[in-house]
Amino acid sequence: MSKPVRSPGGFPVVGIIGGGQLARMCAGPAAELGLTLSVLAEAADASAALVIPSAPVGQHTDLEAVLALAEHCDVVTFDHEHVPADILAALVATGVPVHPRPEALVFAQDKIAMRERLTALDVPCPAWAVARTPAEVEAFGAEVGWPIIAKTPRGGYDGKGVLVAGSAGDLTQWLAHEGTAETGLLLEERVPFVRELAALVARSPSGQAAAWPIVETVQTDGICTEVLAPAPALTGGEAAAATHIALRIAGALDVTGVLAVELFELADGRVVVNELAMRPHNSGHWSMDGAVTGQFEQHLRAVLDLPLGDPSPHERWTVMANVLGGEDEELYSSYRHVMARDPGAKVHLYGKGVRPGRKIGHVNVSGDDLASLRERAGHAAAYIQGKVRE
Amino acid sequence: MSKPVRSPGGFPVVGIIGGGQLARMCAGPAAELGLTLSVLAEAADASAALVIPSAPVGQHTDLEAVLALAEHCDVVTFDHEHVPADILAALVATGVPVHPRPEALVFAQDKIAMRERLTALDVPCPAWAVARTPAEVEAFGAEVGWPIIAKTPRGGYDGKGVLVAGSAGDLTQWLAHEGTAETGLLLEERVPFVRELAALVARSPSGQAAAWPIVETVQTDGICTEVLAPAPALTGGEAAAATHIALRIAGALDVTGVLAVELFELADGRVVVNELAMRPHNSGHWSMDGAVTGQFEQHLRAVLDLPLGDPSPHERWTVMANVLGGEDEELYSSYRHVMARDPGAKVHLYGKGVRPGRKIGHVNVSGDDLASLRERAGHAAAYIQGKVRE
Numbered sequence: 083m084s085k086p087v088r089s090p091g092g093f094p095v096v097g098i099i100g101g102g103q104l105a106r107m108c109a110g111p112a113a114e115l116g117l118t119l120s121v122l123a124e125a126a127d128a129s130a131a132l133v134i135p136s137a138p139v140g141q142h143t144d145l146e147a148v149l150a151l152a153e154h155c156d157v158v159t160f161d162h163e164h165v166p167a168d169i170l171a172a173l174v175a176t177g178v179p180v181h182p183r184p185e186a187l188v189f190a191q192d193k194i195a196m197r198e199r200l201t202a203l204d205v206p207c208p209a210w211a212v213a214r215t216p217a218e219v220e221a222f223g224a225e226v227g228w229p230i231i232a233k234t235p236r237g238g239y240d241g242k243g244v245l246v247a248g249s250a251g252d253l254t255q256w257l258a259h260e261g262t263a264e265t266g267l268l269l270e271e272r273v274p275f276v277r278e279l280a281a282l283v284a285r286s287p288s289g290q291a292a293a294w295p296i297v298e299t300v301q302t303d304g305i306c307t308e309v310l311a312p313a314p315a316l317t318g319g320e321a322a323a324a325t326h327i328a329l330r331i332a333g334a335l336d337v338t339g340v341l342a343v344e345l346f347e348l349a350d351g352r353v354v355v356n357e358l359a360m361r362p363h364n365s366g367h368w369s370m371d372g373a374v375t376g377q378f379e380q381h382l383r384a385v386l387d388l389p390l391g392d393p394s395p396h397e398r399w400t401v402m403a404n405v406l407g408g409e410d411e412e413l414y415s416s417y418r419h420v421m422a423r424d425p426g427a428k429v430h431l432y433g434k435g436v437r438p439g440r441k442i443g444h445v446n447v448s449g450d451d452l453a454s455l456r457e458r459a460g461h462a463a464a465y466i467q468g469k470v471r472e
Numbered sequence: 473m474s475k476p477v478r479s480p481g482g483f484p485v486v487g488i489i490g491g492g493q494l495a496r497m498c499a500g501p502a503a504e505l506g507l508t509l510s511v512l513a514e515a516a517d518a519s520a521a522l523v524i525p526s527a528p529v530g531q532h533t534d535l536e537a538v539l540a541l542a543e544h545c546d547v548v549t550f551d552h553e554h555v556p557a558d559i560l561a562a563l564v565a566t567g568v569p570v571h572p573r574p575e576a577l578v579f580a581q582d583k584i585a586m587r588e589r590l591t592a593l594d595v596p597c598p599a600w601a602v603a604r605t606p607a608e609v610e611a612f613g614a615e616v617g618w619p620i621i622a623k624t625p626r627g628g629y630d631g632k633g634v635l636v637a638g639s640a641g642d643l644t645q646w647l648a649h650e651g652t653a654e655t656g657l658l659l660e661e662r663v664p665f666v667r668e669l670a671a672l673v674a675r676s677p678s679g680q681a682a683a684w685p686i687v688e689t690v691q692t693d694g695i696c697t698e699v700l701a702p703a704p705a706l707t708g709g710e711a712a713a714a715t716h717i718a719l720r721i722a723g724a725l726d727v728t729g730v731l732a733v734e735l736f737e738l739a740d741g742r743v744v745v746n747e748l749a750m751r752p753h754n755s756g757h758w759s760m761d762g763a764v765t766g767q768f769e770q771h772l773r774a775v776l777d778l779p780l781g782d783p784s785p786h787e788r789w790t791v792m793a794n795v796l797g798g799e800d801e802e803l804y805s806s807y808r809h810v811m812a813r814d815p816g817a818k819v820h821l822y823g824k825g826v827r828p829g830r831k832i833g834h835v836n837v838s839g840d841d842l843a844s845l846r847e848r849a850g851h852a853a854a855y856i857q858g859k860v861r862e
Contacts (some may be wrong), residue, residue: 089522090826091826092802093821106503116822127477132525133502133525374816383811389811413506421780425682425765425781433479448764
């Protein structure tokens with residue numbers, strides 16, 4: 083069935099463009115809240131299509147498919163930020179509310195637009211510039227010091243579209259790339275950060291906002307592998323400053339839904355903004371088990387302009403570890419082992435086929451002893467991945 | 473789509489006979505765990521069919537429909553206890569594991585069989601007898617004192633099939649009923665209980681068992697309206713004794729999946745068994761938000777013979793209030809109001825049409841102050857129901 087069946091009682095249908103794990107993880111909260119989802123899924127066996135009855139197959143770049151989805155929905159939101167501007171414009175023109183709105187979403191789609199806007203707002207960012215030529219790269223490197231960070235303005239994720247450049251020569255290919263010739267490359271100073279943090283907030287069309295605690299994110303090879311909630315050893319003032327930045331961005335950019343602000347923490351405790359995402363985010367997966375209101379429930383409430391739920395954690399610490407694909411395609415027996423070893427581990431799997439390095443699930447554990455939680459979450463994730471066998 | 477699409481990685485499909493809210497509330501945990509569900513639903517708009525992609529429409533009394541469901545499943549379990557014995561036998565004959573097994577399930581289906589078995593096990597029960605004639609009723613009433621409780625052995629729920637009889641004359645119609653003539657009526661003494669409790673446990677085919685804390689259940693007109701978890705003012709010894717009864721029943725009857733034991737607490741702190749249910753149960757809805765492992769996740773783990781999850785509560789108290797259908801068919805605006813009034817309320821709605829007195833949802837709230845939690849949960853439920861408007 084592709085057309086959604088509405089629940090009686092006046093409950094709305096939320097359309098989601100994209101059938102990845104972020105759409106999938108909305109399924110539980112939607113079922114609990116009595117809401118109906120309809121997902122435009124890349125394939126019949128996409129992660130979200132496996133668990134959501136209304137999952138028409140179509141691409142986010144296919145205008146007809148996007149408009150057909152919207153026809154049965156009371157609001158449309160996104161699993162990812164890749165819907166092109168012309169499709170977004172046509173979607174908005176149907177009159178169905180779209181959250182986040184294209185005017186906000188562009189700042190999560192286009193890293194140059196994001197840097198321009200945040201700089202105009204006086205939000206702390208790394209030093210940055212746009213370069214189209216080797217000479218411009220050389221000038222920026224000479225100014226901020228080598229190596230520098232180069233980013234393609236659009237389409238990057240999980241470390242893709244990001245390069246550490248030791249000289250302009252490292253960027254020859256990227257500069258010559260057709261798309262880049264038009265937009266330019268985003269160059270950023272390599273921030274001497276001591277760790278990475280993330281600020282996750284939700285904001286509704288009415289302007290209500292709610293913030294989860296600031297978390298620490300641990301990356302391996304450019305992919306988030308572990309999240310500590312809340313971030314350890316952060317002072318109240320530092321946490322408030324980071325939260326303030328996220329709420330200020332959400333308000334100034336008129337973001338609707340969940341907004342994730344990835345931050346670099348400097349040695350002096352100040353933070354600068356690394357990236358923005360306008361959707362539920364890997365840094366918020368801990369909230370599914372560790373907070374009164376998880377990010378997927380909150381995103382649904384926000385895009386429907388329902389009052390937001392309490393984002394408070396209900397344990398002192400929650401640690402999330404991502405499960406990445408390993409060598410072994412069979413997961414069920416290692417998953418069984420993890421459940422036996424750790425009855426308190428909350429195992430989440432996305433129904434995705436295994437490819438090395440692909441995010442296929444995560445594990446949350448909550449409690450009082452952070453070191454033990456990190457060991458437990460890390461072990462469970464590594465075991466399912468096939469990296470440890472004891 | 474009615475045939476389930478299996479997740480890659482070796483993950484099983486769990487079939488559920490019956491598409492009510494208990495099947496529906498398995499959807500979130502199944503999606504999180506990477507499991508696939510297939511539900512035999514009474515109608516295309518049954519509660520569970522609204523949120524589970526594989527939901528063939530058919531009746532639990534239709535052999536062909538039941539066997540067709542089992543064909544695509546690795547295990548079959550139940551939303552209710554009403555599947556007839558001959559269908560269960562044919563289901564078992566297919567070789568697909570069925571949990572709970574018919575040999576255990578009969579004690580939740582047939583209250584006379586239950587009383588016989590529990591009495592043989594020396595599990596505390598009310599005084600009881602089977603009566604086919606007014607004379608037998610008179611004799612029992614004279615022995616235990618009037619009024620007595622009469623129950624139809626099969627098919628009762630939520631106070632249906634239960635009558636308080638002040639004399640044999642009150643049971644004339646029931647005794648004359650065709651079914652009863654064969655089986656007899658179950659008569660029980662009216663236990664002078666001080667309150668009702670419930671013991672909820674899960675047990676896997678391997679024999680692993682896990683018990684949630686003993687809860688207090690509050691009934692109104694024979695329907696559970698409120699659950700306090702854990703039961704207040706219960707001593708450690710009393711709680712252990714009640715838990716022991718449930719674990720003993722689960723083991724002795726070889727129950728697989730979740731078992732709920734409804735209990736009467738007497739003035740001296742002892743308990744006697746009122747009813748058994750072999751499935752997730754209203755008395756366990758609090759665990760969806762209040763325990764590390766909720767009853768729907770645990771039921772899935774149990775019937776798949778996966779290691780069981782930690783049933784510990786993660787807050788001091790959780791209160792559940794049932795939302796019953798009121799006069800108003802429109803629910804969405806009152807639900808919005810409840811969310812605004814209480815950001816910490818976890819609202820669960822089942823996608824069911826409103827009929828007065830029908831269970832259409834529940835609200836969980838967790839925290840430290842029991843009196844305040846009872847007020848919050850009760851107000852939220854009453855507001856959605858339309859019973860209060862301030």
